[in-house]
Amino acid sequence: MRFLLSSALSTALAVGLAGCTPSPPAQTSNGTAGQPADPAAEADPASGSGQGTVTIAGDDAAEDIQQWTPPRVDRQGRTLAQLRRAAEQAFAQGHLYEDGDAAVPLWLAVQEEEPDDRQARQGLQRAKQKLLQQADALLQRPLQQREALAEAGRQALVLLTLAPKDEKVRALQGRVETAQRVVAYNRAGEDDLRADRIGEAGDGAIGNFREALALDPNNRRARQGLAAAESGLIRRAEDAARIRDFASAGAWLAEASKVRDSSPTIADAFERIEQIRAAALVQLRDGGLHDLTTPQGLKPAREKLAEALRIALPGDAVVAQLRERIELATHYGSFRPGQVFSDALRDGGRGPQMIVVPHGGFQMGASDTEPGATDAERPSHYVRFERGYAMAITEITVGDFERYVKATNARPRATRRGHSVVYDERSGNFIRRSGVDWRSDYDGGRALGNSPVMHVSVRDAENYATWLSEQTGRSYRLPSEAEFEYAMRAGSSGRYPWGDAGLPPEGSGNYTGSKDVSPSGRHWHNAFVGYGDGWWGPAPVASFQANGFGLHDMGGNLSEWVADCWHASYRRAPADGVAWFNPGCRSRVIRGGNWANAPEQTRAAWRQSQDSDTTSARIGFRLVRGI
Structure with a gap:
């Protein structure tokens, strides 16, 4: 019978059965159990060692014991009658199976020469009954369990050799194996406790004690172990509280509450x-x-x-x-510039992590000589913020957006419409695909919770901001174009978010690079030559370095909705950085490059018009909050 056990349990079982083999099995290069390290254990039973052996096989050698091999009996110069008398004497002395002078090996030796020998058959039957009684008594011993179980295990192996089909023997074998596993799980759990491996994730001490209780629901030692594990988690919670880490304290206490009912x-x-x-x-x-x-x-x-x-x-x-x-x-x-915070929600959670952008001024837009610039990015003009503002450190994630959808039973645009624009690996193009909405990734598959939410319209983003404002009592909204560009530049004034260098710094963001490779081996035709970020499609938020203001993915990953309506140039644009918005406008603005943009579209001044109902695998959003 093969059991899949933890390494600690395997070790404990091997120790429990050590009396049957000269040494634990050595590990071979292919990961299966090898031969015992002791030369005596490697010897053939017929070589005269006089010791019994245990044959083991399979991937889990310590748990896959097959049979007991009787020790060799020295028959030289001894008649069958002498062997019978020696067996009876050994039986009377309680010397049943341990070596070549024990009762069972002697009676088996008689049977080898005389298979129908009545005395040998009766003797082996008496030995079987005696071993069953002894093993049963050992299993009920409350103290010195390891030694008792080891002896009971050896006796069970002997009985399996004598009567492999006997129901009592098979039942005893099952009891021994179960008891050995319970003891091994308890010992492994106690070792984990001493090493502070409490196992709140389901492994470690908690996992081992629960395994023991699954085998023996009333096992007192395992129940005491779970109580100790619970106390360890409570200690961690109180230690965290004393250093004012109440988030960790709550998490540890929640884990402790799962240990016992x-x-x-x-x-x-x-x-x-x-x-x-x-x-x-x-x-x-x-x-x-x-x-x-x-x-x-x-x-x-x-x-x-x-x-x-x-x-x-x-x-x-x-x-x-x-x-x-x-x-x-x-x-x-x-607040203070650079301060990171998240607002509490009425439902007990926390809002997106925000960072305070310092107030100041910058030159917005593209200069007349900037390569790749368009008239929509001109005229370059000075914008100043007299008061700082807080901006989400990352794009809003699928997990963030899911909380809003569940709380309000919202049906965002792509959900209602039943489709969105995704990347098609087969054609290498962007296509409209049914069944895609905010829960989907760039290719229509299921998105991870820490992926930036995409396939959302600008109105979906504004509705999320409204809900977050109601939850926190604070004013959340989409950033203005000026706020976005100011935060993206983070004090720089170059062509790209990182400056004027034609190649993004390593690890700076998710941009189209010539080294990027799609799942089927495609490469970008128009990309930053020599750059690669390891992603084909959006990466989980904060996978790359933050900019000088502590913000992630401002120039890459996803383009982002801003609050402004589309205007074909910056003539008469607000100088104080507020959103340039006309009620009822349908064309809105997206800012910042994305994972599938050409290098020219990754420039800091790049802007593009989008219909307000657009949903795509290349557009997401983040929020700002007044302070």
């Missing part, structure tokens, strides 16, 4: 962690209020507020008090 220790631990959180928030609030009474106290007060927001649950009154006092004192938000 209805454990009262979880509720107690939750109360302790919430007491730690409450004390930390009061300390931060009191410290922030004191900071505001000092001449230079605004910065430390803001820092305390940020820390309180990070660890507080949504709607916490203590945090709200501190935030209100700071806003009243400064008439300005409690």
Whole structure:
């Protein structure tokens, strides 16, 4: 019988059966069990070693024991009568099978010469009964389980050789194997606990103890092991809370709650962690209020507020008090350039991770001499932001968008229409394909949760922003063209988002490169020569380096919807960077290159008109938030 066990369990079983072989099996080069390392174990049983052997085979040698080979009996100068008397004497002394002078090998030797020998047959029957009794007693021994199981295992192997079809023998073999596996799983679980491998993902200590309980539901040792594992996870939760990492504390406590059903220790631990959180928030609030009474106290007060927001649950009154006092004192938000945050949602989750873009000014658009530029990108004009704004660090993901769809029962444009534009590997073209919507990847397959959401129209993006605003009580929206280009350039003024170099820096983004290869071996005809990013199609968000403002994929991966209506040039464009929007317009703007754009379309000033109902494998979006 073959069992698929963990390596720790295999080792434990091998130890449990060590009495049957001179040494554990050596591992051969092809991964199957080899011969024992001990020269005595390698010897032929007929060579005179006088020891019994255990034959093993298969990929799981320690678990795939086939039979017991009786030790060699020295028959030289001994008659059958002498062998019978020796067997009876050995049986009377309880010397049943261990070596060539034991009762079972002697009776088997008699049977070799006289197959119908009645005394030998009866003797072997008595030995079988005796071994069954001894093995049963060993299995019920509460202490020294390893030694008892090892001995019971050896006896079961002897019995299998004597009576392989006997139901009692087969039942004993099953009990021995089960008991050995339970002990091995428990030992492996205890080893994992000592090494802090608790196994919250289902492996490690928890997995081993659960395997033991699956075999023996009332096993006390395994139940105690699960209780210890639960305590270990609770300890991690409380340790995290003490350093104000309440997200990890909650995660560890959630894992601990899965270990045992209805454990009262979880509720107690939750109360302790919430007491730690409450004390930390009061300390931060009191410290922030004191900071505001000092001449230079605004910065430390803001820092305390940020820390309180990070660890507080949504709607916490203590945090709200501190935030209100700071806003009243400064008439300005409690943020700083480069600060990363995410707003709490009313449903208990968190919004997209945002980063505060510093205020400042830049020259928007393309110069008259820029290669590849069009009139739609001119005239170049100066735009200044008097106040910073927060922008999503990455494109909105499939997972982000799924939360909105489920919460509102929304039916985005491609879902209602039943199709979208995808890349077709067979033809190498973009085609319209049925059954594709926001859940789909660039080729129509299922998208990963951390992939940027595509196949969404500009109205789908705006509806998501409206929902997020309602959830957080903050103002989320699509960025204006000016906000997008300013954030994409991140202080640079070159032709491309990274500057004037004609080749993207290694690892800077998902662009069309000559080294990129499609699943069927296609290459781009118009690409950055010598560049490759390892992706044919959009990559998961934040797969590449962030730009100088801490934003990912602004110039590549997916082009992105912005709030502006399409205008054929920048004549009379707003100078303060707000969206240039005309109510009722159908042609909207996308900005930023994508995974399937020509190099000219990856320029920082590139812009393109799209119908507002367009959905495609090349267009996604991100949001900004006022601060």
